[in-house]
Amino acid sequence: xxxxxxxxxxxxxxxxxxxxxxxxxxxxxxxxxxxxxxxxxxxxxxxxxxxxxxxxxxxxxxxxxxxxxxxxxxxxxx
Amino acid sequence: xxxxxxxxxxxxxxxxxxxxxxxxxxxxxxxxxxxxxxxxxxxxxxxxxxxxxxxxxxxxxxxxxxxxxxxxxxxxxxxxxxxxxxxxxxxxxxxxxxxxxxxxxxxxxxxxxxxxxxxxxxxxxxxxxxxxxxxxxxxxxxxxxxxxxxxxxxxxxxxxxxxxxxxxxxxxxxxxxxxxxxxxxxxxxxxxxxxxxxxxxxxxxxxxxxxxxxxxxxxxxxxxxxxxxxxxxxxxxxxxxxxxxxxxxxxxxxxxxxxxxxxxxxxxxxxxxxxxxxxxxxxxxxxxxxxxxxxxxxxxxxxxxxxxxxxxxxxxxxxxxxxxxxxxxxxxxxxxxxxxxxxxxxxxxxxxxxxxxxxxxxxxxxxxxxxxxxxxxxxxxxxxxxxxxxxxxxxxxxxxxxxxxxxxxxxxx
Numbered sequence: 001x002x003x004x005x006x007x008x009x010x011x012x013x014x015x016x017x018x019x020x021x022x023x024x025x026x027x028x029x030x031x032x033x034x035x036x037x038x039x040x041x042x043x044x045x046x047x048x049x050x051x052x053x054x055x056x057x058x059x060x061x062x063x064x065x066x067x068x069x070x071x072x073x074x075x076x077x078x
Numbered sequence: 079x080x081x082x083x084x085x086x087x088x089x090x091x092x093x094x095x096x097x098x099x100x101x102x103x104x105x106x107x108x109x110x111x112x113x114x115x116x117x118x119x120x121x122x123x124x125x126x127x128x129x130x131x132x133x134x135x136x137x138x139x140x141x142x143x144x145x146x147x148x149x150x151x152x153x154x155x156x157x158x159x160x161x162x163x164x165x166x167x168x169x170x171x172x173x174x175x176x177x178x179x180x181x182x183x184x185x186x187x188x189x190x191x192x193x194x195x196x197x198x199x200x201x202x203x204x205x206x207x208x209x210x211x212x213x214x215x216x217x218x219x220x221x222x223x224x225x226x227x228x229x230x231x232x233x234x235x236x237x238x239x240x241x242x243x244x245x246x247x248x249x250x251x252x253x254x255x256x257x258x259x260x261x262x263x264x265x266x267x268x269x270x271x272x273x274x275x276x277x278x279x280x281x282x283x284x285x286x287x288x289x290x291x292x293x294x295x296x297x298x299x300x301x302x303x304x305x306x307x308x309x310x311x312x313x314x315x316x317x318x319x320x321x322x323x324x325x326x327x328x329x330x331x332x333x334x335x336x337x338x339x340x341x342x343x344x345x346x347x348x349x350x351x352x353x354x355x356x357x358x359x360x361x362x363x364x365x366x367x368x369x370x371x372x373x374x375x376x377x378x379x380x381x382x383x384x385x386x387x388x389x390x391x392x393x394x395x396x397x398x399x400x401x402x403x404x405x406x407x408x409x410x411x412x413x414x415x416x417x418x419x420x421x422x423x424x425x426x427x428x429x430x431x432x433x434x435x436x437x438x439x440x441x442x443x444x445x446x447x448x449x450x451x452x453x454x455x456x457x458x459x460x461x462x463x464x465x466x467x468x469x470x471x472x473x474x475x476x477x478x479x480x481x482x483x484x485x486x487x488x489x490x491x
Contacts, residue, residue: 022423022424023422023423023424023426023427023430024423024424024459024460025423027424027426027459028459031459045424045426045442045443045444045458045459045461046426046429046441046442046443046461049424049426049429049430049442053430063430065427065431065489065490066489066490067421067490067491068421068422068423068490069421069422069423069424069427069490070422070427070430070431
């Protein structure tokens, strides 16, 4: 069982399938049926983004601010 | 004249620095910071008389009972209730509103009215009541600036209306509703009014007798009090007639056992609504919060916040890329401003950037007010950012907030 919250696991799963995503893209993808088993707390998005920031603290995700806002990426280890 | 800088020193959390920066806390509409007198009052309970109130006859029990009763009297003074028994401790305004929705009996087939501006806690308990009991539910839409057209209220409230649930001050637009006029219309037509005062009570003088509301719901954690504490005000005759919300210990005068039957005899308000062992430290801290705010003066706090809001609005209105929700008429507002920035895809980027780069703490999302966001064409995933001011904020906080937004726009355009 993962120590990560369901929100954090959801963010990781979404980022696994993309190079990088904006905040609103992550929130929109989280609502898709294929993520419904794990992404359940994204209605307002605040708790969800708090989980994403926690993943940044853990070194699992990076975020970069630029044109359009933040872009989030998975830290991929070979 | 109030020494606001001295007041700032009452709040230990403001002594913190994050990444070398002082905290700029602009999320008081969600949760206020706590002053030392509130923390001390709660600590006194835990350190000196951490016992059961209202039942144990020993010295510590007597001390907590007295402190608990005194706290209720302080809250009654704070909202100018006619009787302290009209003040029911709850966990938050949400619970208070649910007590009204669950326990108030209304005529079959009658109509409940609410608005498009409500916090979910002000609408959903009544949406569910209508569904459960087969009642009609009508929504009065707020204007785009968060104000109401009083003519729409006159048209909506009719002789079939049993209850009106209205947010007194919006947690999104900060607009203050014309509550007294709405109450007058409702009472003329035989309807009761429950006012969501979670955002109003911490920032304005709340006089429940002046507004003549039948019920009022407060979140004490937003008014310098402990988390997990709220208050339901209700007119005494209504509270007496209502069903209990929870039952159990401390709600009864006696429970007889006769002929194989258990027969309860319930206490009058407030006890009939306060089942089980209570949050004594929370209640005592709540009383201390009411004392603290009254010692400064609610009119003074209202003026201070509007001065800060005016400074913030003026700066925001001069900036490109910002859309402000709600009226800019300061006299109609609580000290908060909600906005979007078109150079970022989500309001969460605003909150994240301000926190990471400037230690400025604002709220982002749809603020549990999705219907109004949909009304304004803002999807909850994009959301809005909200900066809310309180008595411990100052001009420097506003300036750092604006500096942060300026940097955000420059970096994202």
